[in-house]
Amino acid sequence: MLTRPNKSEQEIPPPQFADDAHEQMHAMEDDDKDVHPSVLNFSSLNRLEHVDDTKETKNVKTSAPEAKIENAPDSIVNDDGSLTISAAFVLSMLSGVPLETILACKIGIKERGLTFPWYNANKGGGAITVGKTIFMTENFFDRTGYYHYMKKDKETGLKKVENTSYGNDPIQWLYLLAHEVRHLTQAEAFGTDAVGIAKYLLKFTELYVTRFGHNAAPLEKTADEGQAVFQAVFVSGDFLNDDAAFLESVFKNPKMNDTDRLKQLELLFENPDFIKKIDEARANFAIKESKALKEEAAILDEAKQERDQRKTKVFINKETKQ
Numbered sequence: 001m002l003t004r005p006n007k008s009e010q011e012i013p014p015p016q017f018a019d020d021a022h023e024q025m026h027a028m029e030d031d032d033k034d035v036h037p038s039v040l041n042f043s044s045l046n047r048l049e050h051v052d053d054t055k056e057t058k059n060v061k062t063s064a065p066e067a068k069i070e071n072a073p074d075s076i077v078n079d080d081g082s083l084t085i086s087a088a089f090v091l092s093m094l095s096g097v098p099l100e101t102i103l104a105c106k107i108g109i110k111e112r113g114l115t116f117p118w119y120n121a122n123k124g125g126g127a128i129t130v131g132k133t134i135f136m137t138e139n140f141f142d143r144t145g146y147y148h149y150m151k152k153d154k155e156t157g158l159k160k161v162e163n164t165s166y167g168n169d170p171i172q173w174l175y176l177l178a179h180e181v182r183h184l185t186q187a188e189a190f191g192t193d194a195v196g197i198a199k200y201l202l203k204f205t206e207l208y209v210t211r212f213g214h215n216a217a218p219l220e221k222t223a224d225e226g227q228a229v230f231q232a233v234f235v236s237g238d239f240l241n242d243d244a245a246f247l248e249s250v251f252k253n254p255k256m257n258d259t260d261r262l263k264q265l266e267l268l269f270e271n272p273d274f275i276k277k278i279d280e281a282r283a284n285f286a287i288k289e290s291k292a293l294k295e296e297a298a299i300l301d302e303a304k305q306e307r308d309q310r311k312t313k314v315f316i317n318k319e320t321k322q
């Protein structure tokens with residue numbers, strides 16, 4: 001979750017509290033034990049833990065608004081689920097993942113209970129990448145303010161509503177995707193056929209459950225590179241900076257099309273000072289996560305070998321049948 005300087009002035013639709021939603025909201029109230037991502041602590045950004053709120057969901061009587069791909073920000077996601085060229089461009093520049101890999105992916109909606117432990121959509125949600133699809137939690141496809149929680153302000157102790165309906169929030173989209181796109185290259189190494197996807201998921205399970213825990217797993221640590229670069233160029237102190245405001249204005253301007261956006265973004269990403277910041281952030285990340293980067297390289301090398309052997313076997317089988 002990212003903090004903007006004047007949160008109250010943002011054009012966030014007011015939360016709509018149906019009677020039952022109130023109950024839900026209270027059930028979701030913050031308490032001190034909670035370790036969801038803090039908006040003030042950028043090192044913990046996207047450290048979205050798996051919240052077991054099955055108890056809480058039992059209290060929810062109102063049904064969530066239907067999540068639709070059309071409710072993602074139009075400037076980020078096309079109606080067929082592919083990413084816009086301007087969004088893919090920014091993500092590629094931040095993460096270092098090739099543009100064509102990002103353009104080949106699809107965005108999907110992550111239903112509750114599907115495959116992996118799911119993220120609490122009220123508290124910001126998350127995503128899981130499977131093959132060439134990045135499944136995002138429902139709150140990324142909602143523009144009504146349905147997803148929110150009560151957050152205690154650290155200084156004043158007062159509670160306020162934190163909106164997590166990100167259907168109108170290209171910045172939150174770009175920030176989460178800056179992490180997820182790295183998983184696309186990892187998945188590619190395993191192969192995006194059924195066997196490859198199965199092996200990729202098993203590897204993640206092995207790394208999470210038996211060795212590291214979610215955020216310490218090497219494939220997760222290295223995926224943070226795009227977000228580390230994002231933070232270095234778009235966050236100053238605790239807040240999104242002027243370049244982030246420019247980024248947001250480009251992605252929120254309804255009068256611009258994909259081509260117009262790309263032109264504007266090129267101006268920013270071709271600025272020598274900006275390029276220097278990106279390069280520095282990437283170099284710092286390489287030092288900080290050198291161990292995880294080495295582990296990732298070894299895991300992906302092995303996966304690629306297996307993938308290519310599998311391809312060869314299929315080829316030989318086909319050959320011998322002829």
Ligand SMILES: [Zn+2]
Binds near residue numbers: 183220
């Ligand atoms: Zn991840």
